[in-house]
Amino acid sequence: MRITIVAGARPNFMKIAPIIHEIERQQEAGASISYRLIHTGQHYDSNLSATFFEELNIPVPHQNLEVHSGTQAEQTGGIMVGFEKELEENPPDLVLVVGDVTSTMACTLVAKKAHVKVAHVEAGIRSGDRSMPEEINRIVTDSITDYFYTTSQQASEHLQSIGTPKEQIHFVGNVMIDTLKNNLHRIKKPSFWEGLALAANEYYVLTLHRPSNVDALEAFTSLLSHILKNANGAPVIFPVHPRTQKLLRDTSMSFKNLHCIEPQGYLHFIYLVKHAKAVLTDSGGITEEASILNIPCLTFRDSTERPETITQGTNTLVGTDPEAIDRAFRTLEAGQWKQTQPIEKWDGKAAQRIVTHILQCYDH
Known part of the structure; x- marks a missing residue:
């Protein structure tokens, strides 16, 4: 065979x-x-x-x-x-x-x-x-x-x-969860952890790469500005996807709490997710990992192909509407975010x- x-x-x-x-x-x-x-x-x-x-x-x-x-x-x-x-x-x-x-x-x-x-x-x-x-x-x-x-x-x-x-x-x-469960004992603290003075549950992990969010400079800067405003000064760790690097160079924005880093290997990235206050993303797979790790997850999309991360996980669709984003952050700050429930056959x-x-x- x-x-x-x-x-x-x-x-x-x-x-x-x-x-x-x-x-x-x-x-x-x-x-x-x-x-x-x-x-x-x-x-x-x-x-x-x-x-x-x-x-x-x-x-x-x-x-x-x-x-x-x-x-x-x-x-x-x-x-x-x-x-x-x-x-x-x-x-x-x-x-x-x-x-x-x-x-x-x-x-x-x-x-x-x-x-x-x-x-x-x-x-x-x-x-x-x-x-x-x-x-x-x-x-x-x-x-x-x-x-x-x-x-x-x-x-x-x-x-x-x-x-x-x-x-x-x-x-x-879900084979993604196989990999997560098989490697949780191997995750590694990134080299920049101390340099950025990061502490568990006191920073956000951000990923953006969907064309609707990052291909137009105005839409990208508007979304990023609103996210950073809601972070209230907490560090936002942003592994920059290749398609987003050029856009960042084209903007004059400067935020003290935004830390753009190189794309991370798997073990470093999962460490960041596991210890984050919340995950902010437009990805699909990361919503699965955040859910299994019981980390709050805000998704900047209006739809998802992974509905179980919403019904049983920690994911919430907030789109790019400022009011929806504000509500989600208020829920998070109030300590009222939903908790993960068992997802069938996501067992490794x-x-x-x-x-x-x-x-x-x-x-x-």
Whole structure:
């Protein structure tokens, strides 16, 4: 049983790590299974990719397609050309893709045209917002996938509602939480902790990268100003995504409590989240981690593809409306933020369920 595993961007590495570890465990137990890891190069900043392999104990990829930056079309085309050659030279029994980045969609298209079956980890989630590139990637990927591994019953029900055969849908849980639980004992205090005089529960972690929030200077500066006003002087730690760096250089804003830092490796970033007063973000995956760690989370979006982080976790959608942001901060300051409730199958065993199912499917 030969599996080609695709990773292309920061969230992918956290999702493939437990799957690789489970495959290796099954190999040691005598299972006939092997994998080939392909890095598309969609994220090429060393702190967004290379350090993750070392921190999460993932082997160096067998192949890096080195696609790098470009428009959506340029990245998609570059990945497809590179991955087509990879499959021709190293044909697998199954291609496994994770998440919703461009690499996920592009490699799924190539695999299916090469008549190779595809397994999609984190299938079925939807935000309902087709202005997001990730939403298009999800829709396209799930329209042609063979095995659907979902993080929630809601994702499974959505797939059934659009005609996906029930027997192809497998509710396995969340591999991101596998990685979180496997590495909590290894998280590390960042080197700047003392220099910025940080203290647990007395600072915020901020991440912004959605095009709607960071592509227009006026919208970006307005949102950032309002966040910092509500922080009331508390440090706001902002690991700056590559797409946001230029925008920061173009603004003349200066805030004493805003600390822009380099993108962090996984172990340092989770340390920051675990000890934060709250997480301020427009990401999806971080809302999952904050929820499991029971850290208040304010999301600057109007929709989410991870509703369980709202109904059972610590996440609240505040959009970019100043009044909604103000209300959320008042709730936080009053100590009235909601607490995490147990989320079904977010138990650290998702990768085990995935690999067990794959072996059952290919047990001849």
